[in-house]
Amino acid sequence: MAASRKERVTASPSAQEAAILAAAADEFTEVGVRRANMDEVAKAAGVSRSTLYRRFPSKDNLLVAVANDTFERGLARLEGAVRGLGPADAVVEAFATGAGMVTSDPLMRRIVFEDVEIRNITSGAMSTLFIEMVTARVASTLRDAGAIMPDEALFEAVELHVRLVISLLEVPVTDPQKRSADHVRHIAATYLAPMIH
Template sequence: MSGRKARSTATAEDQETAILNAAASEFAAVGARRANMDEVAAAAGVSRSTLYRRFPNKEKLLLAVAVDAYEKGMLRLEASVAGLGPREAVVEAFATGADMVGTDPLLSRMVLEDYEVRGVTASINTLFIEMVTDRVAATLREAGATMPDDLLHQAVELHVRLVISYLENPATDPERATPDAARDLAQTFLAPMIY
């Protein structure tokens, strides 16, 4: 019997999904610095060469995992506000986002614990803010927001920047770090900005 590894018959898309899932688990478990590319390849069922062909280094892989997490998070937020009016959507999105960061091991590690991740994602921070702002503004417009586009965009950008600030510097009082507290805060201060 040959010592060669059997060639994977998975499609490139399936391999990439497996790599991103394995990397997300690895980053959530041990953080960016201690994450091991060989462990990711093994968990994904791909060779090292396949992994490095798709993601030449850990930073590129971490960035891809962050983008994937962003997309999944946005889809969850959009689903959470379906059928709500604009102000209710702001409140529910804020509370859902707080819950996601508090309960998803990868998001928690990326947002609250792992300063290595911030170093990698800082390079796309402005682009991230613009992408999230555009997407949330479009979602609120679909929910019925009637304010002028420029005002809606400014209000949403302020919301996004506030969320980032809260995530980077969470409340020290555990009672203020719950989804219910996030919902109350959004209801009191953020929702009135949207009409």
Template sequence: MILAAAEAEFTEAGVRKANVDTVAARAGVSRSTLYRRFANKEELLIAVAQRVYERVMRELDTAVAGLSPQDAVVEAFVAGATLIEQDNLVRRLLVDGDVKMLTAQAPAMFIELAVQRVASTLRRAGAQMPDADLHDVVEIHVRLVMSFMEVPPSDAGRWAPDRVRATVGKFIAPMVW
């Protein structure tokens, strides 16, 4: 209940403006109960980030199930770009300056966990490249998505799913074999 309440508060108020007292009230617990579980706002944010990460990874796993490694890369990009564009909390956790000021752990944690999970998914999809190479390629992919979120393209149409599919299929998916 606390994490759901915190997720709602971080989404609606933003990380900097989120209020721990509001989180406790939303969760139906006292402030002291909240602080027994989470020493501070940063710990609460990290726990929420982990929860959001798991949700995002499940959504990406579903989007690429049964696809070849190259097709999985394409659909993961489309799903990832859509999630980041449509989910305010995901976007805040990955690229919001407020989060970076509060903790550098959330984006770094997400990158490494995402790289491990996506590499594992691509391996299950049939990727044959050496583990170290697969890890490096996936990290490039994850960082590309984040880079586009931090500095959006001058042409917003580049985020249209068909254009993402075409671009990723042509330039990025061939990096995985």
């Protein structure tokens, strides 16, 4: 027990936060929001209960932080996947990579498909501000990939892509074949990529 206390004292605030977010992600993935236990999160993160609540006053605050962290890691992965590609190929790769993450990452799958409570709590993140933030980031990535269309047109096209992705996530297609990697790439190449030049 003394060793745990010493670790808590010496851990930097950023290391503590990273440990809390990782522990919370595991807890939300494993048991869902309703059954998630803040004491279990604190224990798994190696922090005191008071440290956890000082950083995240409620389970909802913690869930939003975990969702934001997951979103940031996802965007970084998308940016890495499209590095070196032209704009049309970048659209296809980003769409396919994003679809793959949602279906293969256990936390993303729970957030998007399985846990209605998580979606209800994080739905505020799907606000206009969220859409604008994602649109700006994706548009910047496509500009770096070589998109030459005017800024306004690029932002409008990307916003349509983002809104389409949100719609598909909120109401997924029921046909499993339409969720296959090949089908996702076909849809992106046929309908989405031509919007970007």
